[in-house]
Amino acid sequence: MTPTDSIRQIRKAVKRLTLRVRADGEVIVTIPRAMPQDVVDAFVLGHREWISRKQAEFRQRVPADVERPVTQAERRALQSKVEALVAEHAPRMGVTVREIRLRAMRTRWGSCNIREQRIWISTRLVHYPESCLEAVVVHELAHLIERGHTPRFYALMDQYYPAWREAEQTLNGRLPRRVAPEPDPGGISHL
Numbered sequence: 001m002t003p004t005d006s007i008r009q010i011r012k013a014v015k016r017l018t019l020r021v022r023a024d025g026e027v028i029v030t031i032p033r034a035m036p037q038d039v040v041d042a043f044v045l046g047h048r049e050w051i052s053r054k055q056a057e058f059r060q061r062v063p064a065d066v067e068r069p070v071t072q073a074e075r076r077a078l079q080s081k082v083e084a085l086v087a088e089h090a091p092r093m094g095v096t097v098r099e100i101r102l103r104a105m106r107t108r109w110g111s112c113n114i115r116e117q118r119i120w121i122s123t124r125l126v127h128y129p130e131s132c133l134e135a136v137v138v139h140e141l142a143h144l145i146e147r148g149h150t151p152r153f154y155a156l157m158d159q160y161y162p163a164w165r166e167a168e169q170t171l172n173g174r175l176p177r178r179v180a181p182e183p184d185p186g187g188i189s190h191l
């Protein structure tokens with residue numbers, strides 16, 4: 001496989017070779033007609049890191065509606081989804097949740113109070129795939145077993161929700177940057 005196999009190459013009457021990455025991740029290189037292929041390949045190879053970085057930037061770009069307020073209907077739907085997820089995962093993880101609360105948290109996706117057996121879930125998760133919500137719920141449930149982000153904690157995540165890594169990548173790329181942390185609703189806060 002040559003370095004330019006996954007790249008769309010367009011030869012036309014241009015003076016310079018140009019490389020661009022579209023929002024969908026496609027790479028397009030425009031090449032002067034007479035330019036030898038090995039020069040093109042070397043150029044693309046030399047820009048591999050730049051291409052990956054651009055593609056990652058586009059993947060992590062926040063959709064426009066992520067910052068809009070969550071409606072009451074969405075909030076109710078989220079509450080029942082979280083309840084269903086807790087009902088599904090808590091018994092098999094051997095934990096008990098006494099209370100589920102939603103909160104418009106901006107700097108984290110969930111938190112939990114071990115002593116009170118209470119978990120908090122960010123309402124902003126309505127804007128993300130359900131796998132992200134599930135990963136956050138299992139994450140908070142795992143804290144009821146293991147307080148810190150220790151190797152044991154991640155072993156629990158691997159055991160009870162192996163897809164957590166992909167979900168976390170999606171969420172971390174879209175966490176807004178804020179200087180001041182949220183006030184803690186009580187207990188420990190993670191994720």
Ligand SMILES: [Zn+2]
Pocket residue numbers: 139143149189190191
């Ligand atoms: Zn955590």
